[in-house]
Amino acid sequence: MKTIRISPGSRISQMYKQRSFYLMLVPGVLVFIAFKYLPMFGLITAFQDYQPVKGVWHSNWAGIEHFTRFFTEPTFWRLTKNTFSIAILSTVFFFPIPIMLAVLLNEIRISSVKRIIQSFVYIPHFVSWVVVYGLLFALFTSDGLVNLILEHFGWRPVSPLTNPGLFKVMIILEQIWKESGWNSIIILAAITGIDPGLYQAAEVDGAGRFRKIWHVTLPGIMGTVIILFLLRLGSFLDTGFEQILLHLNALNRNVGEVYDTFVYQYGVLSGQFSYATTVGLFKSVVGLAIVMVTNRIVNRMGQEGLY
Amino acid sequence: MMKQESVLSRSFAIFNYALLGLMALLAILPFYYIILVSFTPISVYNANTIMLYPKGFSVEGFLHILQSKSIPRSLLNSVWLSVSGVFLYLALNILTAYPLAEKSLIGRKQIQLMITFTMIFSGGIVPLFIVVHLLGLYNSWWAVLLPGAVSAWSVIIFRSFFATISDEMKESARIDGSGEWRILASIVLPVCKPLIATFVVLFSVSIWNAYFTPLLFLDDIKKWPIQVILQQMLATNDDGSGEIIAMPSEMLKMSVTVVATVPILAIYPFMQKYFTQGLMIGSVKG
Numbered sequence: 001m002k003t004i005r006i007s008p009g010s011r012i013s014q015m016y017k018q019r020s021f022y023l024m025l026v027p028g029v030l031v032f033i034a035f036k037y038l039p040m041f042g043l044i045t046a047f048q049d050y051q052p053v054k055g056v057w058h059s060n061w062a063g064i065e066h067f068t069r070f071f072t073e074p075t076f077w078r079l080t081k082n083t084f085s086i087a088i089l090s091t092v093f094f095f096p097i098p099i100m101l102a103v104l105l106n107e108i109r110i111s112s113v114k115r116i117i118q119s120f121v122y123i124p125h126f127v128s129w130v131v132v133y134g135l136l137f138a139l140f141t142s143d144g145l146v147n148l149i150l151e152h153f154g155w156r157p158v159s160p161l162t163n164p165g166l167f168k169v170m171i172i173l174e175q176i177w178k179e180s181g182w183n184s185i186i187i188l189a190a191i192t193g194i195d196p197g198l199y200q201a202a203e204v205d206g207a208g209r210f211r212k213i214w215h216v217t218l219p220g221i222m223g224t225v226i227i228l229f230l231l232r233l234g235s236f237l238d239t240g241f242e243q244i245l246l247h248l249n250a251l252n253r254n255v256g257e258v259y260d261t262f263v264y265q266y267g268v269l270s271g272q273f274s275y276a277t278t279v280g281l282f283k284s285v286v287g288l289a290i291v292m293v294t295n296r297i298v299n300r301m302g303q304e305g306l307y
Numbered sequence: 308m309m310k311q312e313s314v315l316s317r318s319f320a321i322f323n324y325a326l327l328g329l330m331a332l333l334a335i336l337p338f339y340y341i342i343l344v345s346f347t348p349i350s351v352y353n354a355n356t357i358m359l360y361p362k363g364f365s366v367e368g369f370l371h372i373l374q375s376k377s378i379p380r381s382l383l384n385s386v387w388l389s390v391s392g393v394f395l396y397l398a399l400n401i402l403t404a405y406p407l408a409e410k411s412l413i414g415r416k417q418i419q420l421m422i423t424f425t426m427i428f429s430g431g432i433v434p435l436f437i438v439v440h441l442l443g444l445y446n447s448w449w450a451v452l453l454p455g456a457v458s459a460w461s462v463i464i465f466r467s468f469f470a471t472i473s474d475e476m477k478e479s480a481r482i483d484g485s486g487e488w489r490i491l492a493s494i495v496l497p498v499c500k501p502l503i504a505t506f507v508v509l510f511s512v513s514i515w516n517a518y519f520t521p522l523l524f525l526d527d528i529k530k531w532p533i534q535v536i537l538q539q540m541l542a543t544n545d546d547g548s549g550e551i552i553a554m555p556s557e558m559l560k561m562s563v564t565v566v567a568t569v570p571i572l573a574i575y576p577f578m579q580k581y582f583t584q585g586l587m588i589g590s591v592k593g
Contacts, residue, residue, distance in 0.1 A: 011413060014411075014413060015413050015414075018406075018409070018411075018412060018413075018487075020486055020487035020488055021405075021406035021409055021412055021487060022406070024402040024403070024405060024406050024487070024488075024491075025402070025403060025406050025407075025418065027398075027399055027402055027403070028399050028400070028402055028403025028457050028462070029403070029418065029421075031399060031453055031456055031457050032421065032422060032425065032457060034438065034442065034453070035435065035438065035453055035454040036425045036429065036430070037421075037425075037430075038430075038434075038438045039429070039430030039431065039434035039435045039437075039438050040428070040429070040430040040434070041430075041434075042430055042433075042434030042435075042437055042438055043430050043431070043434055045433075045434065045437070050437075052437070052440070055441075101327075101330070104323055104326065104327055105327065107319075107320070107323055108323065108324070108327065109320075113324070116331070117327050117328065117330070117331045119576075119579060120331035120332075120334045120335050121327075121330055121331055121334050122579075123334055123335060123338070123572070123575065124334050126512050126516075126571050126572070126575060127516065127568045127571065127572075128515075128516030128517075128518055128534050128567070128568070129516075129518065130516075130518045130534045130535075130537050130538045130541070130567065131516075131534075131537070131564055131567050131568045133538070133541055134341070134537060134541055134560060134561070134563070134564030134567070135337040135338070135341060135564065137541055137557075137560055137561075137564075138337070138340060138341050138344070138557070138560070138561050138564070139337060139340070141557075143557055144557075145340055145357070148356055148357045149357060152356075152357060177333065177334070180330075181334065208313060208315075208316060209316045209319065210315075210316075210319075231426070234426055234427045241519070242518055242519050245519065246518075246538065260432070263431060263432055263433060264432055267432060267433035267436065268432065268433065268436055268523065273433055273437065276432075276433045277431065277433045277434060280430070280431030280432065280433055280434070281431070283431070284428055284429055284430070284431060287427070287428070288427055288428050291427045
């Protein structure tokens with residue numbers, strides 16, 4: 001179905017011929033508009049004194065009042081520090097694990113063992129963070145299994161659920177426990193896509209197991225890893241909102257509160273809509289900037305980026 | 308097998324098996340423990356401080372739980388949301404992705420751009436919350452299901468898959484007079500069964516596990532799905548209905564945790580073949 005003359009008439013007639021397609025698109029596009037784009041326009045309430053009664057059109061304007069309030073609040077630095085440190089820790093410690101896991105799994109020769117290990121390691125992905133918190137409860141409260149065992153041997157109990165010093169460590173460890181297996185699937189898929197001839201060539205050149213990993217496997221998955229990294233950066237500041245929300249309590253709020261939980265607390269629970277939206281807008285803009293900068297750097301380095 | 312395998316390589320292999328075996332064990336040990344405790348008679352649980360292996364078998368914990376008002380109801384809510392959600396999500400994703408796989412579609416690039424942009428920028432929780440209220444959807448199942456129904460990621464995977472279907476087949480069907488709907492239903496979808504099966508798994512799991520969206524948009528405790536009820540119990544020792552269940556608090560929490568996740572774990576062995584294949588197909592093409 002190619003139109004040769006690009007005059008309005010034929011374009012419209014082509015669109016008419018393909019009207020079924022446009023009809024099919026309607027529900028999905030409506031959902032995107034309603035639940036992704038309308039909220040984006042709703043960001044304008046960050047510049048208002050939004051009151052639900054008055055609605056978006058009639059609420060008073062507040063200019064950048066909420067922004068100045070946010071940047072001068074003492075909480076701002078705490079939130080920034082918490083959000084960025086968790087995000088960075090997660091990127092440094094959590095991101096490489098699925099890659100290592102995939103490479104190690106690939107080195108297993110007995111396929112039945114490989115499959116069993118994979119089955120086990122994927123399971124944590126399929127439970128909710130609430131269930132994970134339930135597991136933590138069973139293990140780490142004062143009557144939890146881990147502490148009962150520690151006391152049995154005469155050691156001191158731990159309380160990672162309330163100890164602010166252990167908060168970030170626990171968050172990262174939990175992410176590793178829960179998602180490494182699942183995330184390794186994509187890397188494994190990339191590994192199977194590597195040309196076997198390359199391995200044979202390496203063998204001929206006298207490469208042992210480790211050389212093969214370094215010179216064939218890792219370069220072979222580099223493209224996938226970079227795309228995954230960029231995608232991850234797109235949600236860099238998201239820091240696992242549900243997970244953190246579930247963990248927050250009076251004792252660890254100082255180290256645990258991040259932008260998103262703050263927005264939830266102030267926006268939904270306290271009804272300070274405009275102020276919370278301001279924080280959310282700030283976070284989204286910074287997140288976008290991070291993606292754009294990293295993509296540019298990656299492009300400069302000669303690799304394919306996201307766009 | 309390896310003629311000249313060095314000592315280093317051998318010991319690495321042993322180390323590898325041990326390490327991965329340990330990771331696999333760590334993945335399931337917590338589940339082992341809570342399932343162990345949940346299936347223990349209450350008296351046995353009270354008598355023992357540490358339980359590492361089964362001592363007696365009983366389902367009385369679960370009977371107590373299922374006799375409460377809120378827990379069975381929340382389970383039904385979760386089932387309802389998962390089942391209806393899967394149909395809704397599949398329909399929306401397929402209907403959105405299929406036209407985008409048609410290269411000659413006018414406006415295709417723009418629509419795709421609109422969709423992928425949402426991957427890197429979003430309005431956030433509060434504007435979404437306001438929008439849901441403005442649309443009159445607050446406290447409805449729609450509010451829980453719709454915002455997550457179509458994501459750029461799932462649409463892209465479906466679209467990539469659809470794009471591999473030969474144009475010739477579609478063209479000849481068109482020449483024969485078939486409409487696009489018929490082509491979709493009778494030619495395209497049958498080929499996509501593995502992908503659809505994968506997404507049935509992924510969608511149902513993510514809806515079953517949803518905690519925050521139902522918490523945010525459902526005011527009515529009677530509509531809360533199991534994850535929200537579970538969280539209430541973990542945080543506050545009661546499920547919001549004011550009922551008291553006659554079980555030790557720790558055991559109760561573990562049993563409800565088991566209940567909140569057992570359906571998924573039970574289907575897991577059957578799901579496995581679908582998602583490993585399907586995800587590999589999807590990711591390679593994507």
